[in-house]
Amino acid sequence: MENKYVLAMYDIRGKQEFIYRSGKIKEIMGASWIIRDLFKDYLYDAAIEYRNIILKKYLTEDVDRRKPDVQAIKGYDPNKETLDKFSFEEFETNMKSEQYIGEIVYDGGGNFILLFKSKEVAVGVTEIFTKKVLKNTGSLRVLCTYIEDINPDCYQSAGDKSGDYDRLYEKHRLTEGSVLVSIPYGTLPIVQTDPGTGNPLTAYYINTPNESGYIKLSLENQAKRTKYETEYSNFDENDKKILDEIVEETRGEDSMLAVFYIDGNNMGAKVQECLKEVGTTYDDCVNRLREFSKEIQKNFVDDRLNKLFKVKRRQVIGAGDEITVICRADESYAVIKEYLEDLPYPYSSCAGVAVFHSHAPFSDAYRIAEACCENCKRYMKKHGFTDMNLIDFEYLQGGIGLELEDIRRDNGDLDNSRPWRVERKVNKKETDVKDEQVVSVAFVERVNKILSLFGKSNVKGLLIPSLLSEDAMKTDIRRILAHSSKEKKQQILDEIKELSGKNDNDMRENDVINFFVENCKLVKDLIRVYDINFGKGI
Structure with missing residues (x-):
């Protein structure tokens, strides 16, 4: 009909x-x-x-x-x-x-x-x-x-x-x-424009720290600020302090923040998969899609963010399977690990983290975090993975405004151990356990524990030799071991023996050196963020 x-x-x-x-x-x-x-x-x-x-x-x-x-x-x-x-x-x-x-x-x-x-x-x-x-x-x-x-x-x-x-x-x-890609209006030579976007300035925003007491805004920025103030007015007093407190807590320390971008994996395929469970009519398909949307909200937001970020005072932007979070840099690893490891199968996500100084442009930090997330997704596609939780990160010491690949090339960091795999706590899938080509965070944490036995100054000093050559790295590790106490050296040997799964009771100094050489990429990654306490939760 x-x-x-x-x-x-x-x-x-x-x-x-x-x-x-x-x-x-x-x-x-x-x-x-x-x-x-x-x-x-x-x-x-x-x-x-x-x-x-x-x-x-x-x-x-x-x-x-x-x-x-x-x-x-x-x-x-x-x-x-x-x-x-x-x-x-x-x-x-x-x-x-x-x-x-x-x-x-x-x-x-x-x-x-x-x-x-x-x-x-x-x-x-x-x-x-x-x-x-x-x-x-x-x-x-x-x-x-x-x-x-x-x-x-x-x-x-x-x-x-x-x-x-x-x-x-x-x-x-x-x-x-x-689709029209340009804005559907222009400006005249006599019109003041926003230096960042070129849009005409159409509004005043008062009560600002500027000497004039006001700033001029485009219609776009005015709409954003108006929406922010409308939503902000509905927050309770504790929520209003969240972002200010995160920034204030880092002052006098390292002034480091982290932004991470989380995006669900293969959501389009999962939508198609859920529709296979029902018939072809509007009644069947629409009702199943509504249920699926509610499942996504529950698994990616309600069960994760409401508990994790609300209680721990994180700032959250976005919703659904695509989320952006701001927090202290030294808490970011623990936060993102807890989020990913609690995701139930078959859901999974990739996460990109950018660690940056609080005075740096947030938009640039977000762009790098998103690029790290996309790097995880490319890795999954290249190796044929579909349901794995991965994390990649970048410490923005400089290079704001550059692309992620350019930053890593300038830092000699194109060859690294990332992304890292975050295993689920429950309902583990076979690929979560058996895929050895992706470094797991469990292994990362054990290596970081061994590094901590070296002492902070020795760990920081190990970065340059690890970048120079294998021989330089071996020489520096011998130096560290030679200056370590007998008890500390034995503790290092025992940790590596347990991590390597060797039954040989006679672990030697060369075994320690070979272990670090074999895991040189991971060691470099951990050293880069060691000084900013990114791995405090590792």
Whole structure:
């Protein structure tokens, strides 16, 4: 049976660029919240506005008496213990009413999918929505793709028959290349512009430490700050102090912070896998997708972040399987390890960490953390891994503004032991245990313990010989062992014997030297961050 319904997908373009175009943490957090609430803040109002236009056009009685603020798009609460069930039959009934003109199908994994009453409604709502976004944010772009000829019995493909979602995704993929990449407005020679973005300055921001008492902002930065202040005003007093306290705690010490970017692995494949468990109808697929989205929220956020970062006063940006966290540098290893090792199978994530001085631009540190995360994902793809927790990190002593590969090349650090594998505490998979080509954090911690027996000055002094040559490293280790007490030397021998799994009771000095030479890459990685206490939790 033919119908006029339309399946539409909304995609926010340039999210990372929008969030991290500013180096100010308040604007970064505000931008993250703008994206999180974009549909709630603008799309729903756009739908109400368009529905009321229809009512005024086709009905003679006063629209104001019809409760014009009642929602025009039927949604669902993803946080409810028992999720609302989607029913295509109920959707059709709602579309015959005067209240609703659409219904949310699925909101999760970066996808926002709706069913609209008709093509005209989808186009009309989207036009109002995108204008609202442009007017209020200045530069954020939204791409809408839609398909017609909806088949209630074929949301996903069945045999040779393409499902509605597959048709929508394919059209969306082809449309992405035609999206406008420049901002849809310009500036005049007489207009003041933001030196960072080139956007025209349109607003004042008062109560600043500047001599003038104010600063000028573009529409984009004004929107970010306004959103930040709105959300910040709803925090309790303890939450308001989180970021300031993290920075304050490091003053007088090393002033080092860490930002890490966490991203779930193979989430697209897991979505497809979950759909194999059900039939092809809208009712089956949509309800399973909603359940899957709730599982992701529970496993990646509720069970992890709410316990770990809330209690330990970490600052969190983002949601879902893609998360950014700020904390003290000397606590970052323990924090990220605890997060990853508690992820239940089959879920896994890659994490990139950038350790930086608190006065450095946060956006640059984030960019390096994201590059470290991508390095983990490339490693997984290269070796055919799918469900492994990996971590990579970089200590930004300098080189802010450079790419990760350039920083490592300048530091002679392209050949390193990373990424490291974080084993699950429970429900371990075979690859978690048996894959020896990836250095495990359990092994890292044991090697770090042995290094600590050398003494801090000896550990720091070992970096240059390890970079020069194998012979230089051997010579320096002999020197360290020669100046160690008999008890300390025996403790080192016992640790290496246990770690190596050797039964030979007669461990010799050459065995210690050979052990460090064999693990030279890992030793260099540990020495680089030894002085900033990145490995305090190791």
